[in-house]
Every structure is written in C-alpha cells, then in structure tokens.
Amino acid sequence: MTALLEVKNLQVRVEDREILHGLSLTVNPGEVHAIMGPNGSGKSTLSHVIAGKPGYEVTGGEILFKGEDLLEMSPDERAAKGVFLAFQYPVEIPGVATMNFLRSALNAQRKARGESEFSTPDFLKKVREVAKSLSIPQDMLKRGVNVGFSGGEKKRNEILQMALFEPSLCILDEMDSGLDIDALRIAADGVNALRSPDRAMVVITHYQRLLNYIVPDFVHVMSRGKVVKSGGKELALELEESGYAQFEDAA
Amino acid sequence: MPAVQETVDRVRRIDVDQYRYGFETVIESEKAPKGLSEDTVRFISAKKNEPAWMLEWRLEAYRRWLTMTEPTWARVDYPKIDYQDLYYYSAPKPKKQLSSIDEIDPEILKTYEKLGIPLREVAVLEGVVTKPVSDDGEEGAAAPRSKIAVDAVFDSVSVATTFQKELKQAGVIFMPISEAIREHPELVQKYLGSVVPTSDNYFATLNSAVFSDGSFVYVPPGVRCPMELSTYFRINERNTGQFERTLIIADKGSYVSYLEGCTAPQRDENQLHAAVVELVTHDDAEIKYSTVQNWYPGNSEGVGGIYNFVTKRGDCRGKNSKISWTQVETGSAITWKYPSCILRGDNSRGEFYSIAISNGFQQVDSGTKMIHLGKNTTSRIISKGIAAGKSQNTYRGLVTAHRKATGARNYTACDSLLIGDKCGAHTVPYVEAKNSSATFEHEATTSKISEDVLFYCIQRGLSQEEAVGLVVNGFVKDVLQQLPMEFAVEAQKLISISLEGSVG
Ligand SMILES: Nc1ncnc2c1ncn2[C@@H]1O[C@H](COP(=O)(O)OP(=O)(O)OP(=O)(O)O)[C@@H](O)[C@H]1O
Numbered sequence: 118m119t120a121l122l123e124v125k126n127l128q129v130r131v132e133d134r135e136i137l138h139g140l141s142l143t144v145n146p147g148e149v150h151a152i153m154g155p156n157g158s159g160k161s162t163l164s165h166v167i168a169g170k171p172g173y174e175v176t177g178g179e180i181l182f183k184g185e186d187l188l189e190m191s192p193d194e195r196a197a198k199g200v201f202l203a204f205q206y207p208v209e210i211p212g213v214a215t216m217n218f219l220r221s222a223l224n225a226q227r228k229a230r231g232e233s234e235f236s237t238p239d240f241l242k243k244v245r246e247v248a249k250s251l252s253i254p255q256d257m258l259k260r261g262v263n264v265g266f267s268g269g270e271k272k273r274n275e276i277l278q279m280a281l282f283e284p285s286l287c288i289l290d291e292m293d294s295g296l297d298i299d300a301l302r303i304a305a306d307g308v309n310a311l312r313s314p315d316r317a318m319v320v321i322t323h324y325q326r327l328l329n330y331i332v333p334d335f336v337h338v339m340s341r342g343k344v345v346k347s348g349g350k351e352l353a354l355e356l357e358e359s360g361y362a363q364f365e366d367a368a
Numbered sequence: 369m370p371a372v373q374e375t376v377d378r379v380r381r382i383d384v385d386q387y388r389y390g391f392e393t394v395i396e397s398e399k400a401p402k403g404l405s406e407d408t409v410r411f412i413s414a415k416k417n418e419p420a421w422m423l424e425w426r427l428e429a430y431r432r433w434l435t436m437t438e439p440t441w442a443r444v445d446y447p448k449i450d451y452q453d454l455y456y457y458s459a460p461k462p463k464k465q466l467s468s469i470d471e472i473d474p475e476i477l478k479t480y481e482k483l484g485i486p487l488r489e490v491a492v493l494e495g496v497v498t499k500p501v502s503d504d505g506e507e508g509a510a511a512p513r514s515k516i517a518v519d520a521v522f523d524s525v526s527v528a529t530t531f532q533k534e535l536k537q538a539g540v541i542f543m544p545i546s547e548a549i550r551e552h553p554e555l556v557q558k559y560l561g562s563v564v565p566t567s568d569n570y571f572a573t574l575n576s577a578v579f580s581d582g583s584f585v586y587v588p589p590g591v592r593c594p595m596e597l598s599t600y601f602r603i604n605e606r607n608t609g610q611f612e613r614t615l616i617i618a619d620k621g622s623y624v625s626y627l628e629g630c631t632a633p634q635r636d637e638n639q640l641h642a643a644v645v646e647l648v649t650h651d652d653a654e655i656k657y658s659t660v661q662n663w664y665p666g667n668s669e670g671v672g673g674i675y676n677f678v679t680k681r682g683d684c685r686g687k688n689s690k691i692s693w694t695q696v697e698t699g700s701a702i703t704w705k706y707p708s709c710i711l712r713g714d715n716s717r718g719e720f721y722s723i724a725i726s727n728g729f730q731q732v733d734s735g736t737k738m739i740h741l742g743k744n745t746t747s748r749i750i751s752k753g754i755a756a757g758k759s760q761n762t763y764r765g766l767v768t769a770h771r772k773a774t775g776a777r778n779y780t781a782c783d784s785l786l787i788g789d790k791c792g793a794h795t796v797p798y799v800e801a802k803n804s805s806a807t808f809e810h811e812a813t814t815s816k817i818s819e820d821v822l823f824y825c826i827q828r829g830l831s832q833e834e835a836v837g838l839v840v841n842g843f844v845k846d847v848l849q850q851l852p853m854e855f856a857v858e859a860q861k862l863i864s865i866s867l868e869g870s871v872g
C-alpha cells in the first residue's frame with residue numbers, strides 16, 4: 118500500500134530562519150493522526166508547506182502524496198488532488214458570497230480533475246444538505262466569505278468546505294479553537310462523518326478534549342520543528358498530565 | 369516578504385498582448401484626407417448631409433480649438449499627439465441603404481460575434497420581438513428577459529438600429545445623432561452643446577468640430593423607456609481619431625437606462641479618442657448611464673493602445689431629477705475621463721459609481737465632478753480603483769456647493785487596491801463648499817491585495833488568476849451591483865480578463 122502522505126526529513130526555512138529541522142511523518146489512508154505541541158513548534162508551518170503556501174523555502178527532504186512529489190505541484194493542483202487545509206485563522210473575503218465561492222472552488226477542482234462541473238441545482242442541493250448537517254443557516258451562505266462570522270462560524274465554514282470537496286487528506290489546524298462545547302461537538306461529528314477507509318485526517322490541536330470526539334489512531338508530539346514522540350491516543354492523555362517540558366529537552 | 373515577492377514577480381510577467389479582442393475587420397472604408405483643417409470639418413459635415421447651422425457650429429468650434437492648448441494637469445504621460453497625422457473621418461462603405469440587420473456587411477457582423485455581441489441574436493434573445501409589448505407585461509411566471517436595443521456604431525457610422533418600432537410606439541427617439549440632426553433639428557439645436565459647450569475643454573472642442581457620429585436619445589414626458597438602450601463602439605480603422613457624440617434628453621418625469629460598451633482591435637499606433645456625452649434631465653426625470661470600456665491598452669511593452677480623452681457631463685436641469693453614471697474602465701492606454709453632474713434643479717441627485725482597472729503600462733486619471741447648484745441636492749461617489757503591473761491609477765474628484773445650494777450633501781468613498789508593488793494608486797479630492805449648510809463626507813482607503821486571502825482561495829482549488837479575479841470582483845461588488853444585470857455579468861468577466869496575466 119502506498120502511503121497517502123509521506124513527509125521525509127523535511128527542512129523548511131522562513132526568511133533565513135529554519136523552522137522545521139528534519140520532520141518525518143507517514144499517514145496512511147483511513148488513519149487519523151493528531152499533532153500536538155507547544156506554541157511555535159511548527160505545526161502550522163508544516164500544514165502550510167503541505168498545502169503549498171508561498172513564502173516557505175524547503176531546503177531539504179521531500180513530501181510524497183499518493184506516491185507523487187507534492188512539492189512539485191502548485192497549491193491549486195494539490196487541492197484538486199485532494200489536499201485540504203482547514204486554516205487556523207480563516208480569512209475574510211469581502212464582497213464574495215460564500216455560496217459563490219464554494220461553487221467556484223468546487224467547480225475549479227472538478228475541472229482540474231477532468232470532471233464535469235456541477236449544475237446549479239445539483240450544487241445547491243449538495244450545499245444545503247451539508248450545511249444542514251453542520252447546523253449552518255442558509256443565510257450565512259449568502260454573506261461574504263467569513264465576513265463578520267464569529268470565530269466558531271468561521272471554523273464551521275471550514276468543515277463545510279471539507280465536507281463539500283471530499284478531499285482525501287484533511288489537515289485541521291486547531292479547528293477546536295474558538296468553538297463552544299456544542300459547536301465543537303457538531304464540528305467533530307462533521308469530521309467523523311467524513312472518516313472513511315480511503316481518507317486520512319491530520320488533526321492539529323492543543324487540547325486532548327477534541328480527541329475525545331475525534332479519536333486518533335496516532336498522536337505525534339512536535340517540538341522545535343520536529344516530531345519528538347509518536348504513540349497511540351493515550352499519549353494525548355499523558356501530555357495533558359505532564360505537559361511538554363519533557364520534550365523541550367529532547368528536541 | 370517572500371510571499372508578496374512571488375505575486376510581484378508574476379505581475380512583472382504581465383502579458384497584455386493576450387488582449388482578447390485584438391483583431392481587425394477587413395472592410396473597405398471611406399476616409400477623409402489625413403489632417404485637420406476647415407476643409408476636414410466641411411468634408412465631414414458634407415458627408416453627413418448636414419444643414420448649414422450644423423456646419424457653422426462645427427467651424428466655430430474648430431476656430432476656437434485652434435486657439436486652445438492641450439491640458440497637462442492630469443497624471444498621465446504620453447508623447448505629443450500630431451493632430452495633422454490623424455484621419456478624422458472613416459466610414460464603412462455602404463453598398464446600399466440599410467433597412468435591416470440582414471443588410472449589414474457580414475464582416476461587421478462577424479466582428480460583433482467575436483465580441484460576444486451577436487447582433488442577430490440580440491434581437492432574438494433579448495427581446496420578445498414577435499409580440500408587441502402588452503401594457504402591463506403580465507405573462508405569468510416566466511418573466512421575459514429584459515430587452516436591449518442596440519445602436520451599433522462601427523467606426524464612425526451607425527450601421528444598425530434595432531427595436532426601432534417598439535421605441536417609436538413609446539415615443540422614444542433613439543437614432544444616430546447624424547440622423548437626428550436631419551430629422552429632429554429643433555431638439556438637437558436646443559440641446560447640443562448646452563451641457564458641454566463647444567468651448568469647454570481642448571478635447572471637447574475638438575470633438576465639437578469633427579464629431580462623426582454617436583447616439584441621440586429623447587424620452588418624452590412621462591415615458592419610461594421600455595428597454596435598455598445600448599451602443600457598442602468599435603474603433604476599427606487604423607489611425608482614425610474617433611469622435612463620438614452622444615446626446616440624451618429625458619423630458620419631465622421620464623426614465624431611461626443607457627448602456628455603452630466598447631472594445632477595439634489590436635494595433636500599434638496610438639489612437640486618439642475624444643468623445644463627448646451630454647445628458648439632460650428635466651423635472652422628475654432620471655437617466656442611468658452605464659459604460660463598460662475595454663479598448664486596446666497597448667502591448668506588454670506599453671506600445672500602442674487607445675488614448676481616451678472623454679468629456680461626459682450630465683445636467684440635472686429640473687427639480688427632483690437624477691443622473692447616475694456607472695463605469696467599468698478596463699481598457700485604453702490612457703484614460704482621461706470625469707463623468708460629472710451639474711445639480712441645478714432643487715432636490716436633484718447625482719451618482720457616480722466607478723471601477724477603474726489598470727494593468728501593464730496603463731495610465732488612468734478618472735473621477736467625477738459633482739457641482740451642487742440647487743437646494744437640497746445630493747450626490748454619491750463610489751470609486752474603486754485597481755492597479756496592477758506598472759500602471760498608474762488616479763482618482764480625481766471635485767465636489768462643490770455654491771452659495772445657493774443650501775442643504776447640499778455628498779458622500780464620497782474611494783477605495784484603491786494594489787496588485788504588486790510596481791503600480792500606483794492616487795486619490796486627489798477637491799472639495800469646496802461656499803455655504804455652511806453643505807455636508808460633505810469623504811472616505812478613502814488604499815490596500816494591497818492580501819497574500820493570505822489569495823492563498824486561501826488557491827488552497828480551495830482556484831488558480832492564482834481565478835483567485836485574483838474573485839477577490840477583485842468582491843472588492844468592486846458595490847459598483848457592479850449598480851449595473852444592469854446582463855452588463856454586470858459581462859463586466860465581471862471583463863474584470864477577470866483584464867487582470868489576466870497580472871499574475872503569471
Ligand atoms: N512568515 C513567518 N516569518 C517569520 N517567522 C515565522 C513565519 N511563519 C512562522 N514563523 C515562525 O515559525 C515558528 C513556528 O510557527 P507556527 O505557526 O508553525 O507554530 P505553531 O506550532 O502552529 O504554533 P501555535 O500553536 O501557536 O499555532 C514560530 O516561531 C513562528 O514565529
């Protein structure tokens with residue numbers, strides 16, 4: 118079986134400062150991986166580099182996605198191939214109605230994959246279904262993308278897109294931050310509904326609480342730009358007890 | 369920052385040569401000899417079978433023009449124009465008198481088709497022409513699409529006019545101005561030059577002397593024009609100065625919406641375009657004038673492209689009247705254009721909604737003037753400037769309230785968006801209140817297109833170009849909304865096309 122995502126000895130610089138110092142991670146289809154680690158340890162950086170955000174210089178290592186060299190692909194190509202990143206800080210796009218944005222993006226991905234575009238009625242039907250399952254009111258979809266959305270609404274909008282695009286790799290960067298207890302459960306249910314044998318999730322979080330809802334197969338601890346420990350879901354509980362201090366030395 | 373650098377690099381690689389509508393139609397045309405003299409003016413007037421008063425009017429303008437000098441205050445820079453090296457008149461040679469669209473040169477029709485303006489289809493698709501309009505249009509759920517009448521100006525002569533019958537029924541006059549001069553001399557004489565006098569400015573005066581053709585619209589009292597009126601302009605003949613003249617009069621209590629759209633074939637020599645548009649609204653009347661402008665902007669080195677020096681002015685002559693300008697400016701090498709409103713009637717209202725996009729080496733100096741003369745007059749200015757490539761984009765606006773304009777109110781919002789760091793956006797507002805009861809509000813912002821926003825879109829599968837198009841269309845949404853439906857869709861496409869190549 119080819120791994121879905123293989124990060125090998127990845128070294129990344131931002132503005133002449135090395136942030137990731139030889140990070141490795143293998144994610145197989147169907148698996149859920151949690152990444153935890155102190156602030157500034159490089160979790161978001163890793164997610165950005167996988168998604169292809171400009172501004173990062175990869176100075177060593179490689180990333181394979183379904184066996185292909187991911188770093189050779191443009192970010193929109195990666196999206197079309199099934200890489201999805203739910204951002205830690207989703208941006209606002211004034212004047213662009215959410216519905217319009219969703220349709221443009223979905224159809225762009227489909228076009229890139231050589232699939233036919235969704236017709237308006239089919240698309241609307243699909244969005245309504247997904248929105249309903251995530252308790253997202255219709256009129257939110259008429260507003261500008263994330264414009265004036267509460268923190269929780271923004272996160273839910275990320276999950277909505279994930280559900281709509283049906284990616285094979287979902288990277289969720291702190292999807293639990295800013296969510297109240299109920300919203301967290303709804304969002305987690307949305308994520309769980311997407312779990313499938315050919316889809317994998319990488320869940321970045323600071324809190325083990327999220328992992329009660331989205332139960333991971335593996336937990337990795339990142340510190341200072343590296344994975345310093347990997348284990349099963351019990352590792353998260355351990356961290357909750359003892360904090361990151363032990364790993365700070367290890368890194 | 370490296371992230372920003374990437375976009376900047378891409379912008380640097382702009383290829384405006386991709387200009388979509390850069391093709392030329394091969395048709396025979398009839399030209400005036402090169403250069404400008406009294407003889408040229410007489411030639412044009414004779415070509416149009418004009419009455420003596422019209423020739424006199426032109427000649428007077430020509431003599432005045434000789435005494436004037438080209439203005440230099442705008443933030444635009446171009447080599448000196450040799451006015452003797454231009455042609456001032458060119459017309460497609462008509463094989464015979466045209467009585468219907470079918471008789472138009474197929475070459476010309478083809479050009480329109482390439483532009484996505486199939487004239488034949490305009491008639492079929494846009495109008496329910498087989499049926500005369502019922503008084504209340506009650507036709508069940510399937511509402512007929514709005515209708516557009518097209519007065520096609522090919523080079524300098526109007527070659528086709530559709531929907532004439534229906535307009536006639538409503539009493540609306542919509543015809544080439546050359547025809548109006550012959551058929552409705554009393555109206556033309558009364559209004560021509562009454563908003564933009566022949567002495568107004570260098571380019572307007574030039575236009576007055578040599579204008580070739582354009583549209584004439586008269587909407588009688590109490591009539592709501594049954595369809596949107598539209599003119600598509602094309603500049604086609606090499607080295608031909610294009611001097612359109614448009615005159616629209618909305619009589620008491622009437623309403624008309626007029627659409628102007630243009631695009632031009634690619635060429636090397638700069639082409640001078642100096643149009644004049646005059647609008648007059650009487651008591652309780654309203655004119656909505658929308659423009660989508662997409663002339664050849666020059667190639668990636670900044671060579672060629674249209675010089676667009678336009679004088680557009682509306683006179684809210686009657687009380688409670690309203691004039692609204694909406695423009696989407698994407699083309700031209702140089703744009704010098706300030707659609708203005710003279711708010712003469714009490715309670716009259718002027719509006720200016722503008723999207724001005726510059727890319728490559730384009731230079732745009734555009735804005736508006738709101739001249740408050742009557743009591744309780746109001747005006748609103750929403751300007752969205754987008755600069756990419758090495759372009760310069762200037763908003764220049766004047767808002768004045770005269771002594772008697774008590775209670776005058778203006779709201780101005782100017783937003784500029786920069787794509788890359790080789791371009792410039794400038795805002796030059798002039799505000800002048802001669803009475804203390806005037807309230808003028810002005811807001812201005814300048815921002816750079818955000819890398820994070822672009823990346824968000826791209827992560828969701830949009831290409832860099834689509835992402836820029838989407839973000840820009842969001843930025844200009846307030847103005848796009850002012851356009852009639854069909855035009856808004858067209859304009860949205862155009863905005864994306866015109867930013868093509870601004871990002872790799
Ligand atoms: N564009 C940038 N310029 C300079 N430094 C950066 C940039 N992006 C990230 N860094 C630095 O890289 C390090 C890792 O940042 P990153 O955002 O990946 O951390 P994180 O693990 O996601 O932290 P948090 O838990 O707070 O979200 C930090 O020290 C950060 O300051």
Ligand SMILES: [Mg+2]
Binds near residue numbers: 160161162205290
């Ligand atoms: Mg982070």
